[in-house]
Amino acid sequence: MKPAFLEAFPQYCSLLLTGPPGVGKLEYTLALMRTYLEADQKVLFVCIDVSPREVLSYATRGGGDVEGHLGKRLLFVDCFSPSISEEVDEREGVILVSNFSNLEGIGMAITKGGQRLGSPIRVLFYTISTLFLHNTPQALSKFYQIISSRIKTQVGMILYASHEGVNEARHEMLLKSLVDGLVEMRFDDSMTRQIRLHHLRGERVLAQWLSMEGEDEDGGKMASKSVWALSERGGKG
Amino acid sequence: MRAVTGIEAIDKGLKGGFPCPSGILFFSEVIAEKRIFAEQFLAVGLHAGEVCLYLDFYRAPQFVRNALARFGDIPQENLVLVDTVSAQILLPSKETYQVRNPEDRGEILDVIKSVMEEKRPTRVVLDSLDFLTERFEKEDVIEFLTELMQLARSTPCVIGLLFLNWSYEKEDLEQILKHTDYIMEFKTTLKGGVLLNKLRLSGHDPKGGSTSWIPFNFKELLGLVLQFPRVLVTGPYHAGKSTVVQMLSETAVSVDRMGTTVAFDYGSLDISGVSVDLLGTPGQERFEFIFKIFAREVNGILLVVDSTKPGELERAKEMRRLAGEQIPMVVLANKQDLPDALSIGEIRKGLGLEEDVPVVGTVATNGSGLREGLERLIEIIIWGWPNA
Numbered sequence: 001m002k003p004a005f006l007e008a009f010p011q012y013c014s015l016l017l018t019g020p021p022g023v024g025k026l027e028y029t030l031a032l033m034r035t036y037l038e039a040d041q042k043v044l045f046v047c048i049d050v051s052p053r054e055v056l057s058y059a060t061r062g063g064g065d066v067e068g069h070l071g072k073r074l075l076f077v078d079c080f081s082p083s084i085s086e087e088v089d090e091r092e093g094v095i096l097v098s099n100f101s102n103l104e105g106i107g108m109a110i111t112k113g114g115q116r117l118g119s120p121i122r123v124l125f126y127t128i129s130t131l132f133l134h135n136t137p138q139a140l141s142k143f144y145q146i147i148s149s150r151i152k153t154q155v156g157m158i159l160y161a162s163h164e165g166v167n168e169a170r171h172e173m174l175l176k177s178l179v180d181g182l183v184e185m186r187f188d189d190s191m192t193r194q195i196r197l198h199h200l201r202g203e204r205v206l207a208q209w210l211s212m213e214g215e216d217e218d219g220g221k222m223a224s225k226s227v228w229a230l231s232e233r234g235g236k237g
Numbered sequence: 238m239r240a241v242t243g244i245e246a247i248d249k250g251l252k253g254g255f256p257c258p259s260g261i262l263f264f265s266e267v268i269a270e271k272r273i274f275a276e277q278f279l280a281v282g283l284h285a286g287e288v289c290l291y292l293d294f295y296r297a298p299q300f301v302r303n304a305l306a307r308f309g310d311i312p313q314e315n316l317v318l319v320d321t322v323s324a325q326i327l328l329p330s331k332e333t334y335q336v337r338n339p340e341d342r343g344e345i346l347d348v349i350k351s352v353m354e355e356k357r358p359t360r361v362v363l364d365s366l367d368f369l370t371e372r373f374e375k376e377d378v379i380e381f382l383t384e385l386m387q388l389a390r391s392t393p394c395v396i397g398l399l400f401l402n403w404s405y406e407k408e409d410l411e412q413i414l415k416h417t418d419y420i421m422e423f424k425t426t427l428k429g430g431v432l433l434n435k436l437r438l439s440g441h442d443p444k445g446g447s448t449s450w451i452p453f454n455f456k457e458l459l460g461l462v463l464q465f466p467r468v469l470v471t472g473p474y475h476a477g478k479s480t481v482v483q484m485l486s487e488t489a490v491s492v493d494r495m496g497t498t499v500a501f502d503y504g505s506l507d508i509s510g511v512s513v514d515l516l517g518t519p520g521q522e523r524f525e526f527i528f529k530i531f532a533r534e535v536n537g538i539l540l541v542v543d544s545t546k547p548g549e550l551e552r553a554k555e556m557r558r559l560a561g562e563q564i565p566m567v568v569l570a571n572k573q574d575l576p577d578a579l580s581i582g583e584i585r586k587g588l589g590l591e592e593d594v595p596v597v598g599t600v601a602t603n604g605s606g607l608r609e610g611l612e613r614l615i616e617i618i619i620w621g622w623p624n625a
Contacts, residue, residue: 082296082297082300083326084326085326085328090303096300098295098296098297098300098322099294099295099296099322099325101294101295101368101371102295102296103268103401103403104268104269104272104365104367104401105272105295105296107268108268108269108270108272108425111268111425111427111432112432114427114430115427115430115431115432118430119430135371136371136403136404138403138404139367139371139403139404142267142403142404143268143403146267146268147268150268150427154427154428154430155427
């Protein structure tokens with residue numbers, strides 16, 4: 001049976017995940033990936049700050065055969081590896097895009113990956129912040145807008161991770177304004193990690209901070225459960 | 238001298254390809270598949286033994302080589318790559334030509350200039366102009382473009398620039414667009430999970446016109462193929478429509494009953510670098526509803542008439558009216574082998590056709606005239622009516 005919290009995020013929507021560096025955005029994103037794959041859903045992971053190899057190795061720590069899905073229900077768009085080296089193995093299930101400035105290339109790779117997997121797909125984008133360092137805000141905003149609308153109308157869900165405090169405040173505001181929902185993460189005074197669903201278009205959310213630390217479960221699952229609990233459907237259930 | 242694109246239907250309309258020297262902007266307003274067109278343009282030149290230059294701001298030379306390999310074995314000795322990426326990722330370059338500082342417009346131009354002087358390329362692709370528009374002031378980009386076009390003229394070569402307009406407003410954009418002789422515009426949409434690529438060309442027509450939006454796709458080993466999903470083959474009862482579809486097609490199916498088509502004929506073929514689907518409609522009036530369904534969103538019409546039956550020309554006229562007279566059309570004056578066949582002129586008169594609607598004499602049973610008719614139709618679909 002599908003875990004109920006999977007439905008916390010609709011199949012077609014755009015989301016931003018923000019939080020300071022180190023708060024666990026990658027961990028949360030990986031937990032989502034695992035959860036979706038376990039529930040027979042399809043995932044396209046866009047690597048800007050990490051390599052597919054790292055993603056697979058972290059994800060495997062949570063148990064389950066993530067790598068077994070590669071090329072089937074899991075594809076990577078890898079912009080990271082070609083941007084640091086000229087020699088990159090072309091590998092089944094990995095679409096390479098060289099250069100962080102090649103926004104059109106990234107966009108086409110996501111679109112093609114979407115076509116290959118067949119919708120609905122969960123697109124996980126880690127991270128959008130890095131692209132700000134290599135592109136003008138105008139170009140990046142246009143890219144963000146095109147990709148978000150293309151995905152949520154034709155492909156599925158997209159969740160962009162963004163490092164808080166790295167970009168200019170107005171750019172962070174722009175990122176928040178162009179998506180349907182916002183998931184926030186933070187440290188509280190005792191350095192406990194917390195998460196909340198700030199808003200989600202078309203849904204009533206409770207917007208309370210919940211702890212991400214769970215005793216008997218890994219943080220990511222706990223987190224997605226927390227987010228589910230914060231949506232109205234979760235609140236009722 | 239002309240630089241062919243490798244897509245026959247486009248080269249024909251360009252009277253043998255892009256003139257040399259000239260500049261083409263491979264342009265899109267949003268994210269679109271246009272790089273593959275530029276790559277094919279270069280690959281076609283390489284296959285023809287021309288020296289070609291690819292300058293990529295995004296991809297390391299090895300990635301460009303891999304991408305070009307999709308178009309078959311490329312004669313490597315004629316391919317010149319300018320490496321701008323090694324410097325961006327702080328690695329030593331293995332290429333003869335490299336840009337050490339991609340933020341330096343002068344150096345970029347100097348490197349291009351030395352390739353042009355030393356290697357005399359006939360085709361050049363710059364991938365892409367938006368790398369420059371996102372880094373330099375508009376005035377500097379225009380100066381760069383002006384100098385680049387001068388280089389193209391003195392070499393001489395055909396230069397193609399990829400350009401996605403990330404940040405220019407209309408007026409600034411227009412200043413950029415007027416620097417090349419041709420603009421090939423691209424659109425990619427995702428519909429029902431399927432990618433749809435389209436292109437259109439302007440600049441070929443001194444009156445400022447452009448081609449229609451032409452769908453295209455990439456086929457392994459074939460390269461880019463233009464795609465017209467719907468060509469309607471229609472005409473009065475027993476004019477020979479099914480035979481036209483079957484004789485033209487590489488694969489065909491017919492839904493018929495006692496020798497006459499009651500539902501439709503379907504066939505497909507590749508012709509002049511265009512992949513065509515033919516839909517044959519039944520001719521009887523009682524099947525008009527099927528005709529109306531098919532006539533929606535058709536790219537063009539082959540109107541088949543029986544040259545021995547002057548009495549049916551009225552019906553043929555009516556069918557054209559039903560489909561819409563603005564839709565590209567070619568008349569196939571069929572059964573020209575029969576003794577009492579009307580002449581082409583008589584058929585034109587009987588149908589009351591305008592000058593620019595071609596009438597082609599055909600004998601569907603032996604295939605004569607059919608391909609010519611379809612080729613003329615494709616020309617009209619892409620380039621518009623000859624005298625429009």
